[in-house]
Amino acid sequence: MLTIKKMAQRTLQFLVVFSFSCFSVVLAAYPDRPITIVSPFSAGGDADLAARSFAQAASKALGQSVVVLNKPGASGVLGSSQVISAQPDGYTLLLGRTGSQAILPAIMPTNTRYNWDNYTFIGLLEVNPYGCVVSAKSSYQNFEDLAQEIKKRGKTLNYGTAGRLTTNDMGPRKLFSLLKVSPQNVPTQIPYKGTGEAVISLMAGQTQFSCGSLGSFLTHIKAGELRALMVTSDKRLDQFPEVPTARELGYDEMETIVGWSAVLAPPNLPQEIQAALARAMQNIGKDQQWQSLTARTGSIPRITSGHETKIFIGKQYELYRSLGEELDIIDNPN
Template identity: 70%
Template structure:
């Protein structure tokens, strides 16, 4: 028969503290990751963000040894999904596919409605750069970029263009172009969609006359002949589109500052061991030939960088769009 043993109060305290320490040490030693990771893509399926998210997820699953599952959380030009990551538990199981619009443009132009700052995250690393350009349907009467800009001047708001939402690169690139063309209130009409994929669909259907954005989503349609690229903002012509002139060649060198990009962010206050594991995975992904091939197939350029380099890059992008917003007088008036 077991006897009941009565411990003294001081001994009970020591035993309880020992149990807590042992439990804490066991928890601290749990390997990361030990369950699936959710990657929030703040734009709709089929667009540039979604392509980058799924390409990264496939490579990260191999590098981390756990499934990385993409969740499209759309709305408000990427703000809804981005805000969800800001508010998430900083344990490494919720990550963000960061994009130019949601992480640089929105905080720069609409700081009140965005509610998060460009640096309210743990920076894991840059992923890629997305060459930017303007495209039309192959049935369009605009055969050259000059044809399109002439139409902008003559037709003004009667011309429309599709975007992945206001204050995305699909929106800000044309704004920069309209400013350079000295258009005022008679600017083409923007038709915002939930993502670049939907904007491409509207262009193919003839619902919009042109679209400007990262060329990844357009590329397959350009190669098939259903869309025609008129201009790219890269410093040199793209190898895959050698017939398409650069903005600088066409006299619009200032358009070179508009470029798409993807990065991986996590909530702030991420534990150092978790951050180190994710950063190490980025190094592995950078050498993954399948990831590099898949990234190139989407029309993007591999651009993996360290957390420090990523922070510096994003800050410069934020400052660029803050300056552009001020020159266009479109900064949120309440700030």
């Protein structure tokens, strides 16, 4: 005859096995409903374009619809925070960007609400070549012309950005440091609501230069309205073979300034779901339509593993943390 204790033990064993079996069935069926990828920025920008091209390719790779949810606010903090608190079931993903995932946690840790490594890392999607541009009407014919003017005129020069603590902001700050311009005499930043406004002001002569992801300037460079003076990629870009790299110009450290997009998930995502998403990422990397869409925005497709992505973003965080300490702007971006 079974004792009450033995009956309880067998019941517990049954429940454990049953629960594990049910969980395994759920994982085996993943995904069995639409997936949402949160883009923590407004529609129409670089992040949104990356999220939508990913969603299109991922829908094919996973056999389920992937929809984009734009959740702008607080420079990407709002949407990024939402994903951290979501269920770790693979149905809520994040389109991580340089500013929201590396710069803000490094420079504004008090107000960011999350650390750079609070996520499950799925993979890198793309890198966005970074560079500095001027109006085609500008007297600055090459990067050295601009560098000399920055040293000479200092704060009387204006440069446009898409806001503080973006790559548009941090790239020039790094450059001013390399040029050994005193913090009191660096060019004046004019922050706009987005890169589009910054470009308009540059072409109108209200600012003298701007730095950022070249995808934001691509159309205007091709139209002959802007002139690219330098790129931070490790080699010259096929689209702009005449534009020298930062390394060629003697500013090797600028190579670390680059835009990127990555796919992240809430913490504690089950290994089986991570594996399913990793397989999908590999298939996306082979998708010629996705490659074409990504290249069309001026970005370079670059699929990496979750482990490699964590290492990469960690290095980006350390880069901006170090720069923030050097400039004494931690939790005080002004």
